[in-house]
Amino acid sequence: MGKRVLVILGHPCADSFCGALAGAYVQAAIRAGHEVRLLRVGALNFDPVLHEGYNRIQPLEPDLLQAQVDITWAQHLAFVYPIWWGAIPALMKGFFDRTFLPGFAFKYREGKAFPDKLLKGRTAHLLVTMDTPPWYYKWVYRMPGVHQVRTTTLAFCGIKPLKTLMFGPILGSGLARREAWLKHAQAIAER
Numbered sequence: 796m797g798k799r800v801l802v803i804l805g806h807p808c809a810d811s812f813c814g815a816l817a818g819a820y821v822q823a824a825i826r827a828g829h830e831v832r833l834l835r836v837g838a839l840n841f842d843p844v845l846h847e848g849y850n851r852i853q854p855l856e857p858d859l860l861q862a863q864v865d866i867t868w869a870q871h872l873a874f875v876y877p878i879w880w881g882a883i884p885a886l887m888k889g890f891f892d893r894t895f896l897p898g899f900a901f902k903y904r905e906g907k908a909f910p911d912k913l914l915k916g917r918t919a920h921l922l923v924t925m926d927t928p929p930w931y932y933k934w935v936y937r938m939p940g941v942h943q944v945r946t947t948t949l950a951f952c953g954i955k956p957l958k959t960l961m962f963g964p965i966l967g968s969g970l971a972r973r974e975a976w977l978k979h980a981q982a983i984a985e986r
Contacts, residue, residue, distance in 0.1 A: 797828035800984075801869035805876030805887035806924075807837035812965055812973065816922050816980045817875040823981035824873075832865050836890045843889020849897055862894050871918045872954065873984070874944060877965075878925040878932065882940040891948055900952040912953025919949050921959040922980055929961035958983055 802821050806813035817833065824831045839858040846853060855863070866872070876887050897903065901910040921944060925932055932938055945956040960983065962976045 797830055798870045799868055800824050800829045800831045800871045800873065801865050802831065802833045802873045802875065803890075804833065804835045804837070805874060805884060805890070807884060807886050809835055809837060811877070812962075813875050813877055813922075813924055815973075815977060816924070816962070817873075819977040819980045820873050820875065820920075820922065820984040823984035827985040829871075829984075832869070834862055834865055836887055839890070841889075841893060843886055843893060845889075845892040852896060853893075855893065859890075859894050862890070863899055866894070866914070869917060871920075873920045873922065875922040876924075876940075876944075878923055878927070878940045878963075881932075881936055882943060895948065895952055910951075912951070915953035917954045919954050919956045920983055921945060921956060923959065923961045924965050925961065925963035926966040927963060929963050932961065932963070 802817050802824075804814060804817040808814065814835075817835075821831050821833050839856075839862065841856040841859050842853075876883055882888075895901075897910075898913075900914050902913055903910045921941065923941060927936070941959055941961070945959065949956050960979060962979075968976075
């Protein structure tokens with residue numbers, strides 16, 4: 796029996812290579828019998844700035860309310876995003892700031908140092924593009940844009956990251972290399 800899969804495209808531009816990876820993942824997951832939804836962060840209408848931090852939660856726009864419905868619906872999530880300046884794009888960070896809120900993604904309890912993880916039971920794949928060679932990003936930069944999503948966002952909320960694929964360098968990559976990367980994305984989506 797298939798899973799409910801939500802693919803979140805964190806690149807602001809849908810016709811980017813990240814968009815192609817997200818599309819390949821969606822197609823392969825559907826072929827494998829999964830029920831799939833695609834959320835394009837760049838197409839959502841929302842203010843990405845959390846103006847008052849968590850002191851006062853600003854009302855969620857309809858697109859963010861629907862994103863929370865989709866995240867709640869999903870058993871598995873796939874995040875597809877580029878690394879810019881070593882981290883995730885500002886729009887994706889704004890999406891996390893505005894959507895993964897206290898009471899939805901986590902909840903602090905008085906007297907406890909760590910919050911309850913409200914999104915437990917879900918798994919995730921990360922498909923990450925970069926212009927830096929992935930080995931350099933891993934061993935020299937220590938993967939801040941991957942750790943930020945895997946550990947301090949998803950795991951913090953109870954989502955278990957299963958696999959991270961890093962594709963790069965995108966700059967100067969040829970058609971054959973990109974097609975191989977798309978097949979790699981399809982292979983993990985079919986599992």
